[in-house]
Amino acid sequence: MSAILGLSAFYHDSAAALLVDGEIVAAAQEERFTRKKHDAGFPANAIEYVLSEGEMGLGDVEFVAFYDKPFLKFERLIETYIANAPRGFRSFQMAIPVWIKEKLFQKSLLARELKQVDEAFAGRDKLLFAEHHFSHAASAFYPSPFEEAVVLTLDGVGEWATTTVAVGRGSDLKIVKELHFPHSLGLLYSAFTYYTGFRVNSGEYKVMGLAPYGEPRFKDVILDKLLDVKDDGSYRLDQKYFNYATGLTMTNDRFSDLFGKPVRKPDVDPLEQFHMDVAASVQAATEEVVLRMTRALAKEFDLPNLCMAGGVALNCVANGKILRDGAFENLWIQPAAGDAGGAVGAAYAAWHQELGHERRLDTTRRDAMRGAYLGPDFAQSDIEARLTEAGAIFDTLTDEDVIETTADALADGKAIGWFNGRMEFGPRALGARSILGDPRSESMQKLLNLKVKFRESFRPFAPSVLREDVADWFEIDDDSPYMLLVAGVSAERRREMTAEENALFGIDKLNVKRSEIPAVTHIDYSARVQTVHADTNPRYHKLISAFKKRTGCPLVVNTSFNVRGEPIVCTPEDAFRCFMGTDIEVLVVGNCVLRKEQQDQSLAEDYKNKYELD
Amino acid sequence: MAIVLELWDFMKVRKKFWLLPIFTLLLLLGGLIVLTQGSAVAPFIYTIF
Structure with a gap:
């Protein structure tokens, strides 16, 4: 067995990923554990989690791969200041101390922090550094379902590169152009x-x-x-x-x-x-x-x-x-396309490029990201113990009854907190830590935005739709398991706006019903589609199928299980706190079903002002 | 001390020896800034650095 730990840290969205024999076993962002959005600190909690998922310690890890090269970044910083001097002195005055105190010594810092996580870590020689955009490119190509592909990476900035083009063939990946x-x-x-x-x-x-x-x-x-x-x-x-x-x-x-x-x-x-x-x-x-x-x-x-x-x-x-x-x-598209995904890419880069392992493409599955369900899971007994400890009142149902009860509540127009299996890796909630609603409801978008998520009313919601039904409802017939594609609502599902409605401007237009599924139809008839597949998330697939049986509608509103400014919930306790602090009416955690009216209302906290607005 | 060797290796790989005097000067200047102020927090809008 050979394991690589990939890390991204110190800028935004710190994360850890574990690759065992070239297979991604676990990946998680640090923010989910520390409850600090976009946490950029050393991802000690995420590392502990991914190692526990792989049932190993740092002593068992062959290499730790970091997602960018600090010296190259420092070179860019120095050359930029020189090119612009004397302009930029204030920025220089602020940036240089950070580098001199900390960032230049990132190798030592990483080794020290890793030792703190696990004494068994073998030290600096086990650290590898991949270029930022190479990490992105590796995260996009190696887990993809393609033997050969052009790889395009675009972001703010890494070391020097901001845009790169690479070509991937088998286990080989080379950057051929950069901006x-x-x-x-x-x-x-x-x-x-x-x-x-x-x-x-x-x-x-x-x-x-x-x-x-x-x-x-x-x-x-x-x-x-x-x-x-x-x-x-x-x-x-x-x-x-x-x-x-x-x-x-x-x-x-x-x-x-x-x-x-x-x-x-x-x-x-x-x-x-x-x-x-x-x-x-x-x-x-x-x-x-x-x-x-x-x-x-x-x-x-x-x-x-x-x-x-x-x-x-x-x-x-x-x-x-x-x-x-x-x-x-x-x-x-890599579901964790931002910097968190760099942890996955750095690990893959070490595995294929540094260690020279062959890439074995498994054509029986959609891709190697396992639906992005790479985070912590909780056993039913653990969920019950944690909820009881938190003071929750719940019923424990059979698998089938959970689906039926939740589908009933959805069809009744209730806002549901849905906590199911392993947490997602990346910024999107994909039916493991989601808030769900009825997309046919005209009031759902407003309810979710203002009373559940406490966010701006103009923001749209996304649909989770059964893969087999996607083409009937949207102008797309491709897989979109990671909610990274926007497509139009099918013409036959749309409702033409009257001349008067068309004359409305901006947010006023939002209140006009534009389709059979107004809660997920944006102002321009578009929707950010997630296709749900029975092989990657069978329980979620069953739930939507049960909703379809009741309503004829094979999709639900899916938004991340959090409020504005809060990281997506990770544990059953996080879910219970969010449930109590918002207008979510029913919470489903594993096989436990909680109803708001049955809870001890004194446990509700002021959730609206708890998190700094983003 | 390891950092000096690592920086030297880095300059060799990048063939940017002209950075040496600048690195030295900047590190000195930066050192002064560090000595004359307390915290090293970057309040940047975008954490480019």
């Missing part, structure tokens, strides 16, 4: 996230969700002034509009002047049509760049398969367009 900092599509998107008043590194989803409310009237301004895009999708950013390279903000005054308004102050300035138009414009510009890239890559490499990773690969609207564009026949 370098400060030219970054991820940072362009983050600049607009900042400009529209959302938090960089987590608010990008909101910009994407806001885009359909607006008109892309600034798309040409972005493509003409901010970007220089070539036909093959390669690009440069005009740095005179940005401040991230050496400053402490993403954009500068010239950027604000270009669009005509200052940066929106969150919680002070309201979201206006202007911000929606800006969001629509950056989304359209991003899609334009990505599509030019994928079309050129398909032509250049003449391969039918494309793999993607990096934060920009979480832009499921753009992903849906890549798929529909058809330049590549097949598309596979």
Whole structure:
């Protein structure tokens, strides 16, 4: 047996992944254990968990692979400061102490921390470092179902690279092209996230969700002034509009002047049509760049398969367009496309590149990520003990009764907390730690946004649909198990809007029923589809099938089991706390069913203000 | 001491020996900054560094 521990840490979304004999056994993000969103600390809890899943200690691990190269990053930092000096001194003054005190000594730091987790760790010689974008590329290619593929990675920035193209063949993976900092599509998107008043590194989803409310009237301004895009999708950013390279903000005054308004102050300035138009414009510009890239890559490499990773690969609207564009026949995206997935990639890179192991493609399964259900699971007896300890009142049902009772509650229009099996790895809840609802309900979106999730009312919800029924309800007939593709609701399921309704602007449009499944139909008739498969999540598949039997509708609303700003729940206790602090009406944990009205109301805490807003 | 050897190896691989005087100077300057302030927390909007 040979085991590799992959780690990502110290920037955002720390995580650990365990590979045993080339198979991914477990992976988890540190935030789920520490309950601190995007936790960037050393992932001690995640490491302990993945090792326990593999029933081993650090002494049994052949190598520990870290997901980026600190010295290369330091080189970029120094060269950037030199190129811009004396501008950037304040940023330098703040960055250098962090490096001198800590980040330059990352190898020692990692060795020390690993020793603290387990004394048996053999020391510095067991540490390997993969380049950031190579980790992303490895996380996209090695677990994919393809023997050969073009691999595109796009994110904010790693060491130098911001965009890379690699080609994977068997166990071989080589980066063949790179674009370098400060030219970054991820940072362009983050600049607009900042400009529209959302938090960089987590608010990008909101910009994407806001885009359909607006008109892309600034798309040409972005493509003409901010970007220089070539036909093959390669690009440069005009740095005179940005401040991230050496400053402490993403954009500068010239950027604000270009669009005509200052940066929106969150919680002070309201979201206006202007911000929606800006969001629509950056989304359209991003899609334009990505599509030019994928079309050129398909032509250049003449391969039918494309793999993607990096934060920009979480832009499921753009992903849906890549798929529909058809330049590549097949598309596979790493479900943990952000930095957490770097832990998986670093481990794979060590296994295939450093240790030279052959890649054995298992064609009997969809991919090697096991539906992304790679996190902790809890035995029924453990669930009961934990819930009892937390003061919960519950009924324990048979497997069949759990499905029937939950399906009844869903059909009754109740909001359900659904805690089932191993926790997901990556940012999406996929039916293991999810809040579920009836997609046919006109009030469900508002209820879930305002009373359950405590988040902005404009944000859409996603459907989990039985794979076999997806083509009847959406304009897609592909697997989308990781909720990374957006597709339109089928024309026959849509409801045409009247001229009066069409004349409504922005968020007012949201209240108009647009299809048979209004709770998951975004303003532009699109939906972020998750296909549910009996082989990867049989229990979830059964539940949706039971709901379909009652209602004729083979899909449910699926949103992550958390409130705004909170990491997705990990343990039964987390689930119970969230259930008690919100308007979730029924909680299902394993075979335990909890009803809100039966609980001791004194256990409810003020959940709304518990987590810092994201 | 290991860090000096590692940095030296790094410069050899990257063929960037011109970074040596700059590294030295910056480390000295950075050291001064560290000595004159308490905490080393990066309050960046985006954690590029």
